[in-house]
Amino acid sequence: MFKARCALAVACLATLAAASAADASIQRYEHNYQLSDRRQFKLRGTPTADGACVMPGGSMSLAPDQRAVEVREVEFDTDTCVATMEEGVPPASTLDETGTSGSDSASGSAPDRRGPTATAARRRRRLRAVAAATYRSAGYVSTWYEDPVNINVNLVRAKIDYYYNFSCTWGNLATWQEEWYTTSGWSRIGHDFQYADRCDLAASSVYAQFLNGVFCAGGNVWTTYDRTSIHGHKDGSLWAYWASSTSGAICRNLLSLNRKLVRTV
């Protein structure tokens, strides 16, 4: 009798293990809202010596009359290093700038050349001079990793807010923001911010790296955002670039990458 029960337990475990192994190479990621006008595409990464995959960067853009676009991972095959991505328009309710919960955060900005340092009168004069042909464009790009229960474990955001007149951009207020879920042991171990405020380009670009050495059975998992950038052009269009990857212990495969480009003005 004892042997029979023992065999039952072993059989159950074996079935469970076999079922997991058959599907182990494919990770599917559920998201808590739908994208409209969505399309799917494949992204092929490069396998590394430690069994991880380095995924190529990508870009997305918004014309002056477009509000938002989101790209996210829906499936990842760890054997072939191929990710199935989904691109579409996120619902309006998700366009605010909320990030992780129970987290730590850091933010900053480039020197504000059109704000506190300029007197209000000088600013008014300058704006009047170019008012006839002046437009404003602003937006942000967010890149974040989400765990299986849809908690954002860390997030990087680059923002720009600039003026343009179809021949030049100026007055870029470039800012950045990073958040990480300290409640579950994430910490930030790297950061860099660059920006541009030139006639041909308004830009904000962030590099960040985060580490969790707690929740993957003692193994370290890194998420690296190298980099998350947003460019504003002289026709008011926004363009974003991202290149992010996970490395370290096997639990990295439970994290899915998401990116969103949103116009705020």
Add this chain to the structure above:
Amino acid sequence: MTNRPPTFARLLPPLLAVGGWLAILLVLGVDSWPLLLGWLAAIAAVVVATAAPRRTRLLAGIALAIVFVGLTWEGGLFFVPSALALVALPSATAEQPPQRA
């Protein structure tokens, strides 16, 4: 003589769950209180499952193991040993034989 499971065996799953909870507390400190609060429910589930009939215990152990792996980034791996102990417990223990009149 009976085949009643040894007390240690019956206490093993809850003890492992409490150990997982303490491990999170030790590693992350009280800053992780939202997780610690949530994981009290997991300890309760393990305690309830331990007292359940053998087959229920086995199924609960497998189900909890899957849930705990899914919650890896919330600390789920710390509780997988307790779920596996639930699975192992039925094979290590047996029903008490019927008493003679």
